[in-house]
Amino acid sequence: xxxxxxxxxxxxxxxxxxxxxxxxxxxxxxxxxxxxxxxxxxxxxxxxxxxxxxxxxxxxxxxxxxxxxxxxxxxxxxxxxxxxxxxxxxxxxxxxxxxxxxxxxxxxxxxxxxxxxxxxxxxxxxxxxxxxxxxxxxxxxxxxxxxxxxxxxxxxxxxxxxxxxxxxxxxxxxxxxxxxxxxxxxxxxxxxxxxxxxxxxxxxxxxxxxxxxxxxxxxxxxxxxxxxxxxxxxxxxxxxxxxxxxxxxxxxxxxxxxxxxxxxxxxxxxxxxxxxxxxxxxxxxxxxxxxxxxxxxxxxxxxxxxxxxxxxxxxxxxxxxxxxxxxxxxxxxxxxx
Amino acid sequence: xxxxxxxxxxxxxxxxxxxxxxxxxxxxxxxxxxxxxxxxxxxxxxxxxxxxxxxxxxxxxxxxxxxxxxxxxxxxxxxxxxxxxxxxxxxxxxxxxxxxxxxxxxxxxxxxxxxxxxxxxxxxxxxxxxxxxxxxxxxxxxxxxxxxxxxxxxxxxxxxxxxxxxxxxxxxxxxxxxxxxxxxxxxxxxxxxxxxxxxxxxxxxxxxxxxxxxxxxxxxxxxxxxxxxxxxxxxxxxxxxxxxxxxxxxxxxxxxxxxxxxxxxxxxxxxxxxxxxxxxxxxxxxxxxxxxxxxxxxxxxxxxxxxxxxxxxxxxxxxxxxxxxxxxxxxxxxxxxxxxxxxxxxxxxxxxxxxxxxxxxxxxxxxxxxxxxxxxxx
Numbered sequence: 147x148x149x150x151x152x153x154x155x156x157x158x159x160x161x162x163x164x165x166x167x168x169x170x171x172x173x174x175x176x177x178x179x180x181x182x183x184x185x186x187x188x189x190x191x192x193x194x195x196x197x198x199x200x201x202x203x204x205x206x207x208x209x210x211x212x213x214x215x216x217x218x219x220x221x222x223x224x225x226x227x228x229x230x231x232x233x234x235x236x237x238x239x240x241x242x243x244x245x246x247x248x249x250x251x252x253x254x255x256x257x258x259x260x261x262x263x264x265x266x267x268x269x270x271x272x273x274x275x276x277x278x279x280x281x282x283x284x285x286x287x288x289x290x291x292x293x294x295x296x297x298x299x300x301x302x303x304x305x306x307x308x309x310x311x312x313x314x315x316x317x318x319x320x321x322x323x324x325x326x327x328x329x330x331x332x333x334x335x336x337x338x339x340x341x342x343x344x345x346x347x348x349x350x351x352x353x354x355x356x357x358x359x360x361x362x363x364x365x366x367x368x369x370x371x372x373x374x375x376x377x378x379x380x381x382x383x384x385x386x387x388x389x390x391x392x393x394x395x396x397x398x399x400x401x402x403x404x405x406x407x408x409x410x411x412x413x414x415x416x417x418x419x420x421x422x423x424x425x426x427x428x429x430x431x432x433x434x435x436x437x438x439x440x441x442x443x444x445x446x447x448x449x450x451x452x453x454x455x456x457x458x459x460x461x462x463x464x465x466x467x468x469x470x471x472x473x474x475x476x477x478x479x480x481x482x483x
Numbered sequence: 484x485x486x487x488x489x490x491x492x493x494x495x496x497x498x499x500x501x502x503x504x505x506x507x508x509x510x511x512x513x514x515x516x517x518x519x520x521x522x523x524x525x526x527x528x529x530x531x532x533x534x535x536x537x538x539x540x541x542x543x544x545x546x547x548x549x550x551x552x553x554x555x556x557x558x559x560x561x562x563x564x565x566x567x568x569x570x571x572x573x574x575x576x577x578x579x580x581x582x583x584x585x586x587x588x589x590x591x592x593x594x595x596x597x598x599x600x601x602x603x604x605x606x607x608x609x610x611x612x613x614x615x616x617x618x619x620x621x622x623x624x625x626x627x628x629x630x631x632x633x634x635x636x637x638x639x640x641x642x643x644x645x646x647x648x649x650x651x652x653x654x655x656x657x658x659x660x661x662x663x664x665x666x667x668x669x670x671x672x673x674x675x676x677x678x679x680x681x682x683x684x685x686x687x688x689x690x691x692x693x694x695x696x697x698x699x700x701x702x703x704x705x706x707x708x709x710x711x712x713x714x715x716x717x718x719x720x721x722x723x724x725x726x727x728x729x730x731x732x733x734x735x736x737x738x739x740x741x742x743x744x745x746x747x748x749x750x751x752x753x754x755x756x757x758x759x760x761x762x763x764x765x766x767x768x769x770x771x772x773x774x775x776x777x778x779x780x781x782x783x784x785x786x787x788x789x790x791x792x793x794x795x796x797x798x799x800x801x802x803x804x805x806x807x808x809x810x811x812x813x814x815x816x817x818x819x820x821x822x823x824x825x826x827x828x829x830x831x832x833x834x835x836x837x838x839x840x841x842x843x844x845x846x847x848x849x850x851x852x853x854x855x856x857x858x859x860x861x
Contacts, residue, residue: 356758
């Protein structure tokens with residue numbers, strides 16, 4: 147099976163769905179080419195090159211470079227979706243949700259419900275999350291808990307190339323609005339990705355690693371941080387089970403509970419904040435549904451409740467690392483009532 | 484006393500994709516007298532837990548690997564030596580082994596670049612292993628419904644010691660073309676025939692499992708001159724009854740782990756052998772565009788209304804090549820009752836405590852039976 151990067155896997159998913167279904171269109175800032183690109187052939191395809199080459203194959207009627215107005219093109223994309231197209235709209239950084247909040251959270255999320263199921267909004271929003279590029283507080287957040295809050299939105303966080311392709315195809319075929327969160331630091335990660343199309347169903351957690359001592363739930367890039375920690379802990383005789391929920395809405399609570407019932411210990415690793423974040427949400431859910439199984443308090447490994455620093459040394463302190471995960475796992479292991 | 488009598492027991496390589504194995508449990512105590520074929524330890528790979536057998540004779544002097552260790556292929560599991568060997572000699576042997584041990588480089592090209600050939604306009608993916616210069620006939624393994632080459636991960640290495648061994652992904656399966664054409668069963672049969680012919684394998688030892696066994700029998704009936712021998716494993720195609728009809732539908736319908744797990748567990752006498760990784764790998768195949776349609780079409784063509792329509796029992800007696808049937812006693816899918824009252828030219832072996840997949844679940848027994856059968860023909 148050919149090895150592909152996260153970037154290539156996403157690009158391939160878009161190409162295959164655009165070939166299969168002529169109602170799939172692409173809209174966003176710089177999705178065709180970067181500012182000042184010299185002609186179609188030189189098109190860069192978004193700030194990190196993910197949609198490179200699409201303009202050449204599908205032309206400017208299906209790959210639409212929009213003005214710098216999220217409120218405008220996100221509204222247009224929702225209107226197109228309500229009228230039979232399947233737009234893939236690019237919200238470059240999830241931090242920009244503020245300027246199209248009404249369109250996505252008040253309109254797209256509620257349309258199907260408000261009109262008694264008569265209408266649907268098959269819209270997919272691709273957006274970047276995550277810190278690590280030193281691009282400061284307004285370009286580095288992980289706002290997936292915010293999207294997860296809104297009933298009516300589906301929220302997807304692929305942690306690798308295989309999942310990225312199958313989940314994006316699922317998103318493009320889904321009749322509900324889907325927020326597809328790509329982590330900036332994963333674009334160059336490679337793994338085996340089939341050439342054929344395939345769909346990974348939403349709400350199906352992936353067991354990354356099996357182990358009987360501690361359950362670690364991790365999302366997006368944090369799956370790999372958890373993996374590093376688990377490998378190190380395994381050498382010290384502590385076996386962690388790593389669960390990647392893949393989607394936070396719907397959330398595969400059943401798999402998480404099933405694992406915690408086996409291990410009795412839970413550590414949640416997420417790059418969203420410690421307050422009102424995914425770790426808090428999953429922690430509350432497990433405390434409600436599996437309290438009797440817990441042998442130790444649930445531990446959260448998240449960034450601190452501060453704006454994301456731009457200084458690289460401070461940013462590195464901000465992002466959860468394997469050392470912090472190891473400490474949290476040890477604390478759950480050493481806990482005595 | 485020289486070190487010659489001290490023998491290293493190492494992590495085996497089961498299948499092309501295996502890089503490491505995890506020691507689940509030791510099955511022999513230090514101090515136990517062991518000989519070739521004795522059970523040493525349980526090792527878990529990505530796919531399944533299996534038993535490592537001892538190669539050599541002597542006392543198990545050291546269990547070097549610890550329970551739970553994840554070790555690369557070739558890593559030292561333990562040491563056997565005669566009683567005369569001194570402890571310090573054994574320590575020195577272990578130290579030297581560990582000093583010199585370099586995990587085999589995983590050559591990506593070798594592992595990932597599967598071979599392929601076009602047969603009747605379909606791309607068939609296959610793997611090849613073993614004795615390239617062997618004068619014995621090659622072995623060709625054919626997997627069952629919904630399976631692929633990796634079904635034979637525990638069997639290839641054993642037979643590859645003496646034979647050139649091929650494993651083929653049938654059309655609609657594994658990495659091969661997902662197009663089956665209007666007569667799916669005939670497509671599978673002519674693909675195997677075309678594969679043997681186009682690669683000029685000459686007379687071949689054909690080993691087929693389940694639906695792959697029915698395909699193999701069809702090839703044997705149609706082109707008996709192609710085969711040196713025929714081995715059928717938990718075979719379909721011996722009666723019109725289909726014990727595991729539910730399995731076929733459950734397998735086709737399963738899109739999620741929760742549904743796939745109980746389906747796959749029906750394949751084994753010991754359902755705990757089904758690992759999450761096995762479920763994941765199966766789901767990865769099932770998700771590929773076209774696979775559900777292909778499996779549905781295939782199931783309709785070969786098992787319509789819960790009956791098998793391609794039955795070869797009466798033709799076996801007339802086949803010229805030697806035939807062996809191997810069966811798991813606890814098979815829930817193809818009833819072991821089908822192994823009874825075989826014609827005289829078919830040797831039947833029933834393996835206890837194995838389900839529909841004896842070549843995985845009881846790999847060492849399976850390999851012994853299959854290996855002895857082929858050896859008897861050499």
